[in-house]
Structure formats: structure tokens, C-alpha cells
Amino acid sequence: MSEMPVGQLIRWGSLFDHAPATIRVTAGRLMKQGLLESTDRGIYRIGQVGKALQETAAAWISILDRIGAWDGQWLCVHTSHLGRTDKTAVRTRERAFRLMGFEQLVAGLWCRPANLVEPASVSLNRLIALGLERGAVLLHMQGADMCADVDAHRLWLR
Template identity: 45%
Template sequence: MTPQDLTAKALILSLISSTDTDRQMIGSLIHAGALFDIEPATMRVAATRLLKDGLLESPERGVYVPGRKAQALTRRVQQWQDVASKVVAWNGDWLVAMTHHLGRRDRRQLRTRERALALFGYQEAEAGLWVRPANLARAIEAHREDLVGIGADATMPVLRVLEVSAPDIGGWPGLWSAQALETSYREAISAMTESLKGLPGLTVAEAARETLLIGQAAIRAINFDPLLPPQLGNQGLFLEMVSTMRAYNEAGIECWRAYHGANAPSDA
């Protein structure tokens, strides 16, 4: 994530999905927006639009929490610290999600469906056939409910396949680039490690800004990771990235507390 990519909506949703700050005052959101040169009026308009879209709720004036449409996805994002408990040893089985009957005319639902599948590490092996290793800890019905909860179609079937005879099944492991994933883990670990070394020399505003950008990029990488078994990817390095992010998250929380504490905004 770069400052140029960070819109007012993205910043609000990022802060709302934080495990430390899932209840946000409008003054705090505006204060955060100032770090990225986002005008107060722009932050207010973005919050209003997110309310209208059901992604935010306002239990009282000037206070925002995740909305009904965002609650399942927010919970999913907040679970990044427990990612190691989500996988089990892989015995070679595959999970297969079938979407060929769901249609592609509703572009919004198509994007939502494919985001849900991507968040659980699925790749499209062929049109309408999405696959991933069956190394997830959740039972298949609970897993399907998780997919539906974050936007997949309620009528989408998910199968656990023990034996497959198909011309292209030998290529399924190659749907994920283990080398590219490993490179991304090393880059994220390096970015967080170097940032931790430099934080003491930054102003409170600079530190808050940097930890949000680097931290959100790392959390996104964790949440979108396919959680490949060791047979297909470097699971050990992935878990090292998660461990590094735990330490970085603690530092980031302290930086944001310092930033808000330095010039406490009005929450009116």
C-alpha cells in the first residue's frame, strides 16, 4: 500500500478493522486522514457513503463501528494473528468450489465472489472451477459458510475431492507461485524489521503514518495468503512473517496512541 493508493474510504475501513480500534470517533478518523493529506470534508463524505452502503454503522452521533455488510469480513481480517491454527497437515486432497452455474452478469457479485475465494486461497483451474489444497482446519460445511459469510453465493457448492482423474490436475500445484510467495514474505519481513529499527528516530506523525502503511500491507499479505502446505510452499517463512507482524502490530498501536495523544482531536 502506498499513500497514493490510500483513499478516505480505504483508510476508514482499515482503521475500523483494526483489533485495537474497531470503534472510531469521527474526530479520530479526521485526525488520521490529516496524515495522508485527506481533507476533513472528504473523510466525512466517505464515512457517510460507507454508512449508506452498510459497511459502517453509527450507534451514536459521531461514532462508527463495522456495519452489517462488513462485520464478517472485519472478523476475517482481524483473525490474521491466529492464522497458524487454520491449517492442518495435507494428505493430498483438494477443495473444489464450483461457480460455472452462478453467472457473470452481476459484476459486483462476481467481484465479491472472487474476492471471497481469493481470501481463502482458491485459484481458478478452469472456467467455473476453483481449487485449493484441503489443508484447512475447518470442516467443509463450516468452511463453505465462511465463504458465504464474506460474499460468496449461498448456492455455491464446495467439494472435498479425494481422487481426481483429469488431464490438467497435475498442473494444480503450479497455480500458486511458491517462489513469488517466498519473495513477498522476505520483503515484508525486511520492511517491518527495518521500520522497527527506524521508528525511534521519527516524529509521532511520521511513525503513525509509516506503521499504518507497512502494517496494512503485511496484514493484507497474510489475509490473502493461500496458506499452502509445506509440500507446495514455504510455510515456515510465512509463519515467520506472521510472527514479525505481531511485534510490528504492537509497535504500530503504540505509535497511533502517541499520535492521537499528542494532539487529541475534537470528536464533535
């Protein structure tokens, strides 16, 4: 189903005891986030950000085909200059990082092993499609020599 009337969403919401007003407010919020878009009054379909989330989730099925041998290189994204006052933007940014396997090493620096067979630019484009701001800085690093109390490897050993 590519489009759905709000009435159907309300009927589904009632199965979980959600009030019609709650469904309408939520649809409005999802539209602001780009997860939904309206094609006509009271008719919704998945939005651009929603499509990116859908594609990312579908890609997990074949994730093993996208992972290569890790040679010690890292993909890092610097974000501290983007700010933290817009809480919605921060949540969206952090969701994009989590969906792409990044962890925050230090404030404003998100890292992951560069073990995907896709080029770093493709990973960056995926992050942007998931909501990362275009002003973020992608770094492709050979090694991660840091002070003794910061160990990037620990992020994936939980």
C-alpha cells in the same frame, strides 16, 4: 474503540491529504459493502462483513494450528452460475476466495487443498461471511483428474 464519529475519520484522513468529502463518500461505500454500519447520524462502527474480515485476519496468527496433513483431497467452489455482471459482487466473492486460500482453476471453479483441520462446512460458512453468495456450490473432491493442460498443483507453486 467500538464506535467512531465521522469527524474523527475526517481528521485521520486529513493526515493523508484526503478531503472530508472523500471520507464521507468512502464511509457510504463501506456501509453498502457491509464493512461499516451506522449506529447514529455520523457515528460508525465495523459492520458484519468487516467483522468477518477482522476475524479472518486475526485467525492468520494461528493458521499453523488449523492446517493438517494434505491427503490429496480438494475443496472446490463452483460459481459460474452466479454471474459476473455485478462487479461489486464479483470483487467481494474473489476477495473471499483469496482470503481463504482459494485460486481459480478454470472459469467459475475455485479450488484449494483440503488441508484445514476444520470441516468443509466451516470453510464454506467462512466464505459466506466474507461475502460469497449463498448460491455457490461447495465440492469436496478426492482427486482432481483433469485434462493435461490444467494442473491444480501449479496454483500454489508460484
